[in-house]
Amino acid sequence: MELSATIRGVAYRFDSVKDVLARANPPKSGDDLAGVSARDAVERVAARAVLADLTLAELREHPVVPYEADELTRVVEDELDAAAFKAVAHLTVGQFREWLLDGATTGATMRAVAAGLTPEMAAAACKLMSNLDLMTVGAKAEVVVRANGTLGLPGRLSSRVQPNHPTDDVEGILASTREGLAYGCGDAVIGVNPATDSAESTAAILRALDDLLRRNEVPTQHCVLSHVTVQLRALQLGCPMDLMFQSLAGTEAANRAFGIDVALLDEAWATMKAKTSNRGPNVMYFETGQGSALSSQAHHGADQVTLEARCYGLARRYRPFLVNTVVGFIGPEYLEDGAQISRAALEDHFMGKLLGLPMGCDACFTYHASMGQDELESLKVLLGAAGCCYLMSLPVGDDIMLNYQSTSFHDIPTVRRLLGKRPTPEFDAWLAARGIADGATPGPRFGDVEVLR
Amino acid sequence: MSRTRALMTALRARLGAAEPLAPPPPLPRVEAPPARVYTPRREASRFAAEAARHTTALVGIGHVGTRYATDVVLQFQAELAVAHAAVAAELPDDWAEAQGMVPVRSRVADHREFLLRPDLGRRLDDASLARLRQRAPRGADVQIIVADGLSAVACQGAGKALAEALRAACQARGLTVGALVGAKFARVWLEDEIGQELDARVAAILLGERPGLGTGDGLSAYLVYAPRIGKTDGDRNMMSNIHARGTPPAQAAARLAALAQAMIAQGTSGVTLDLAQVDGGAELGVGYRAPQVRQRLVEHGGGGGAGGAGGAGGGGRRR
Numbered sequence: 001m002e003l004s005a006t007i008r009g010v011a012y013r014f015d016s017v018k019d020v021l022a023r024a025n026p027p028k029s030g031d032d033l034a035g036v037s038a039r040d041a042v043e044r045v046a047a048r049a050v051l052a053d054l055t056l057a058e059l060r061e062h063p064v065v066p067y068e069a070d071e072l073t074r075v076v077e078d079e080l081d082a083a084a085f086k087a088v089a090h091l092t093v094g095q096f097r098e099w100l101l102d103g104a105t106t107g108a109t110m111r112a113v114a115a116g117l118t119p120e121m122a123a124a125a126c127k128l129m130s131n132l133d134l135m136t137v138g139a140k141a142e143v144v145v146r147a148n149g150t151l152g153l154p155g156r157l158s159s160r161v162q163p164n165h166p167t168d169d170v171e172g173i174l175a176s177t178r179e180g181l182a183y184g185c186g187d188a189v190i191g192v193n194p195a196t197d198s199a200e201s202t203a204a205i206l207r208a209l210d211d212l213l214r215r216n217e218v219p220t221q222h223c224v225l226s227h228v229t230v231q232l233r234a235l236q237l238g239c240p241m242d243l244m245f246q247s248l249a250g251t252e253a254a255n256r257a258f259g260i261d262v263a264l265l266d267e268a269w270a271t272m273k274a275k276t277s278n279r280g281p282n283v284m285y286f287e288t289g290q291g292s293a294l295s296s297q298a299h300h301g302a303d304q305v306t307l308e309a310r311c312y313g314l315a316r317r318y319r320p321f322l323v324n325t326v327v328g329f330i331g332p333e334y335l336e337d338g339a340q341i342s343r344a345a346l347e348d349h350f351m352g353k354l355l356g357l358p359m360g361c362d363a364c365f366t367y368h369a370s371m372g373q374d375e376l377e378s379l380k381v382l383l384g385a386a387g388c389c390y391l392m393s394l395p396v397g398d399d400i401m402l403n404y405q406s407t408s409f410h411d412i413p414t415v416r417r418l419l420g421k422r423p424t425p426e427f428d429a430w431l432a433a434r435g436i437a438d439g440a441t442p443g444p445r446f447g448d449v450e451v452l453r
Numbered sequence: 454m455s456r457t458r459a460l461m462t463a464l465r466a467r468l469g470a471a472e473p474l475a476p477p478p479p480l481p482r483v484e485a486p487p488a489r490v491y492t493p494r495r496e497a498s499r500f501a502a503e504a505a506r507h508t509t510a511l512v513g514i515g516h517v518g519t520r521y522a523t524d525v526v527l528q529f530q531a532e533l534a535v536a537h538a539a540v541a542a543e544l545p546d547d548w549a550e551a552q553g554m555v556p557v558r559s560r561v562a563d564h565r566e567f568l569l570r571p572d573l574g575r576r577l578d579d580a581s582l583a584r585l586r587q588r589a590p591r592g593a594d595v596q597i598i599v600a601d602g603l604s605a606v607a608c609q610g611a612g613k614a615l616a617e618a619l620r621a622a623c624q625a626r627g628l629t630v631g632a633l634v635g636a637k638f639a640r641v642w643l644e645d646e647i648g649q650e651l652d653a654r655v656a657a658i659l660l661g662e663r664p665g666l667g668t669g670d671g672l673s674a675y676l677v678y679a680p681r682i683g684k685t686d687g688d689r690n691m692m693s694n695i696h697a698r699g700t701p702p703a704q705a706a707a708r709l710a711a712l713a714q715a716m717i718a719q720g721t722s723g724v725t726l727d728l729a730q731v732d733g734g735a736e737l738g739v740g741y742r743a744p745q746v747r748q749r750l751v752e753h754g755g756g757g758g759a760g761g762a763g764g765a766g767g768g769g770r771r772r
Contacts, residue, residue: 029569165508166694172508175500179512332568367536367664368568368603395510396521396529396666403665405533413519447516449500 001058005049012046017054017062021120022303023047024127026343030291030304030334037303051124052094059093059120060085064302064310070252071262076118076313084116093124100125100137100354107142114316114356119250119309122351126305131343131382134350139387141353147221147242147278147321149187149424151389152358157421158390159412160322160360161186164193164401168201170208177212178452180393182445183409184416184436187427188322188360188390189243189285191223195401199233202226210240210277216452219426221278221321223285228260228268235275242278243285243321244268248314250288250307253298262314269318282321287362288312289326290344291334304334308348312355322390323352324360329404331366338375341365345379349388360390364406373405380407384415391415413442491515491522509747524751531750532667539661539669544605549635552613554599555589557581557647561638574640576682582650585634589651593631595623595713596653596680600639604661607670607696615659615672615695615702622710628717641675641689648680655713655722656680662693667750671696674709678722688723690716698748708732 003020004013014020022036024047031037038044060080063073091099099105126134144152151158163176173192180186190213192205202224209222221242224231228246235241246265249255272283288311290304299307308325315323325348328341335341345361352359363379365371380391397408415421422428422440431437435445445451501513514525521529543564549556558581560573567574577585597619599612613633620630631651636643641658648656655678662673672695677684690712695705711732716722719730 033570033572163510165510169507171506172504172510175504175508175512176510178500179504183516333571336569367533367666368540373530373533395512396514396525398511398529398532398666400509400665403663403668405666410516410519410521417519442519446519449513 002053003050005046007042007046007049010042012043012050014047014050017059017120018064018302018306020047020050020054021064021123021127021306022301024051024124025303025305026127026340028290028304028334028340028344029332029336030294033333034294034299034301034303036301048128052097052128053092054124055090055092056085056096056117056121057089059124060089060118063118063120064306065251065300070300072250072252072255072310072314075262075317076310079317080118081115084113086116088113088116093121093128096121097125097128097133101133105140107140110137110141110354111143111356114354117355119311119313119351119355120306122312122354123306123309125354126309126347126351129350131346134346135382135386138346138350138353138359139385141350141387143353143356143358143389145282145319145321145358147280147282149219149221149426151188151321151424153425155421156424157384157388157412157416157419158188158360158423158427159185159393159407160188160324160390161190161409162193162392162394162399162406163190164195164394164399166195166401168192168195168205170205173205174208174212176395177209178449179395180409181216181218181452182436182447182449183393183413184423184431184442184446185393185409185412186218187220187423189221189223191225191243191245191285193225193402197226197230199226199230199237202230202234203237203239206234206239206241212452217430219424219430225285225287228264232268232271235271240277241272242276243283244272244276245285245287247287247292248311249292249296249298250302250310250314251293251298251300253300254293254296254307257296257298262317265314265318278321282319284318284320285322286311286315286318286320287324287326288315288348289330290348291330294334295330305344305347305351309351309355312352312357315352316356320357322360323357324362324390324392325349325352326362326364328365328369328371329362329402332369335369337370338365338372338379341369341371342375342379342382345383346386349383349386353387358389360392361388362392362406364392364404366404376405377411380411380415381418384419384421413446417441490524491517511747527751528749529666535667535669535750536664539604539606539664542605544601544608544637546637548609549599549637552599552633552635554613554633554635555585556635556637557585558637559639559643564638567638571640574638575642575645577643577646577650585647585650589632589634591631591652593651593653594628594717595619595655595657596631596634596644596648596651598634598636598639598644598647598656598658600636600643600658600660602639602641602660602673603663604669604671607661607672610670611672611696611702612659612661615674615706618703618706619657619659619674619709622706623713626710626714628710628714642684644675644677645680645682645684648677649682653680654678655716657709657713659695667748668696668698671699672702672705674705676709676712676716676722678716678720678726686723690722690726
């Protein structure tokens with residue numbers, strides 16, 4: 001295996017596949033912070049040239065965290081589909097990129113090989129792609145899942161209503177939820193990040209949401225995003241729960257910092273399959289985001305794009321209904337500005353879809369990142385065009401508990417109209433019946449909360 | 454006729470498009486559109502008024518097509534500008550000295566590096582370490598540090614008042630308090646090195662928190678028992694949203710002093726501290742945020758009159 005390349009007579013040599021993957025990354029402040037990024041733009045291209053000649057089989061043999069040291073690596077390796085892997089194992093990363101972009105390669109063919117791909121392969125292809133490459137392949141890759149609604153169908157763009165409240169005031173949460181529904185948002189999930197991580201408050205919020213959704217016959221699902229152990233206790237209290245949530249990171253050590261491991265996630269999934277209040281079959285919801293492993297010093301010298309792909313390698317074990325990357329939430333020390341945040345959003349969407357996940361994105365920034373509102377609005381259109389399954393939605397995009405800026409209730413119908421997208425078929429029919437939408441355009445009751453009882 | 458033009462003409466003829474373009478249809482005549490104010494003040498909506506009793510989220514704001522009314526856009530942009538201005542502000546180098554504090558700074562060189570290198574913001578530079586050894590007495594029960602964190606605006610606003618209130622509240626409980634230290638380009642963990650150097654039993658850093666929409670003046674406090682380099686977040690107790698519309702500084706100081714005393718009594722802090730044994734302990738849980746009232750920031754004209762979202766009152770705010 002040759003890990004060197006020459007550009008204008010200068011030879012560039014790399015220590016390991018992990019090193020090549022890291023230095024091939026486009027600039028990210030988090031890779032600088034980890035000390036793994038390329039020294040300059042030319043070395044970055046040299047790393048990409050080396051990467052383009054590695055085969056997928058070689059990548060499988062060199063995961064960025066060793067098999068013996070990490071249960072995520074073991075989950076991926078032990079569950080890899082042999083036939084699917086065999087079909088693409090001989091391709092170099094450069095050839096794999098071309099195969100993905102080829103017009104003859106459809107969403108169905110990509111789905112057929114997804115189970116044979118390791119996260120490192122998805123990350124490697126990502127590093128050889130421009131933003132439009134990522135969007136082209138992302139838009140082809142279709143992943144369809146079902147709970148009460150059917151998410152990810154072609155021509156659809158869904159949204160999560162995120163009615164967070166700094167003290168979990170249930171009336172305040174319901175006010176934001178009603179407003180969101182009246183704007184045609186919420187077909188992916190009504191998902192609340194609780195201020196208090198207790199089973200009682202998790203159950204109380206879920207019961208209130210369940211009442212609202214049943215009373216108005218809304219075809220969607222609910223979720224309270226407390227820790228998975230808290231949600232398991234809430235289930236013992238006998239509350240409804242359509243989806244179970246957990247944040248994931250890309251290494252075993254980083255997940256320990258989150259208070260989870262594979263055994264706990266297995267238990268959560270098994271419990272939900274038995275107890276979920278949704279029609280199924282998909283019952284889990286995961287969130288990820290570049291930089292989470294480094295923030296707990298559990299990155300093993302790997303770059304944040306590859307580590308993000310490893311989250312998806314774990315997530316697919318649980319056939320989730322939703323996965324989203326909270327792309328700009330972690331702060332400028334990992335993604336400094338609008339260009340880095342936008343690039344990361346498209347990367348994460350591409351890698352997740354390629355690995356077979358129904359990817360959404362929380363297109364967002366914190367107020368200390370160098371990103372403006374116009375850039376954020378542009379990113380939502382890029383994501384919609386790239387076939388992103390769902391975006392977030394909040395009143396004016398402002399999270400009054402978590403203090404960051406995301407997508408607004410007004411943005412969802414705007415992006416749908418610009419791109420000719422519709423919500424899930426079940427939700428679409430409900431919007432029409434309530435007069436909130438009239439086909440692809442706003443209906444007579446659009447934005448009118450009185451439409452909800 | 455040139456060869457190219459001849460080719461084009463032949464092509465048009467073959468496509469049946471030899472005729473010139475039909476003239477465009479006449480443009481519609483625009484009558485003066487009605488001057489409208491879409492969804493005026495939120496108090497006009499019964500739903501918005503009812504919701505405002507429970508949440509500061511901007512609901513009931515209406516829409517123009519699928520977008521915001523102009524008034525909503527301006528209010529939103531003002532809130533965003535306040536947050537960005539708070540992040541961009543820098544603590545003047547002479548601020549701490551002028552406040553009568555011992556001035557220190559982290560190893561960070563400039564504001565951009567401060568945002569990108571949290572590791573450097575957690576350690577003192579050499580000159581600061583020397584100054585601390587020379588000017589700050591050692592061995593206090595509680596060592597208070599006032600710092601910029603992610604909002605120098607908040608630090609310069611209520612930072613000193615909160616520090617002095619905390620000092621008085623600690624002394625009232627019989628605790629000794631070291632000289633106030635003022636830190637620039639500081640992250641939370643900088644309290645570990647300062648507390649270790651001054652051999653304090655508890656270190657308390659009061660610093661500007663990451664601004665939210667329309668709020669750049671919030672302070673957070675992080676307390677740690679037996680401060681040492683290498684302490685983690687799990688070793689700390691914190692309180693956020695300290696400002697006039699959240700938890701006022703005087704009230705916050707009283708709770709923080711109770712927390713410091715409990716740390717010394719129990720000999721620990723963070724996840725192992727028994728909050729049930731602290732006065733008012735239930736409210737000191739990690740991450741607790743008091744709700745804050747939303748202010749209307751934009752008023753047209755210079756009057757700064759009353760009225761506003763959620764009936765908050767208060768006119769255009771200036772800094």
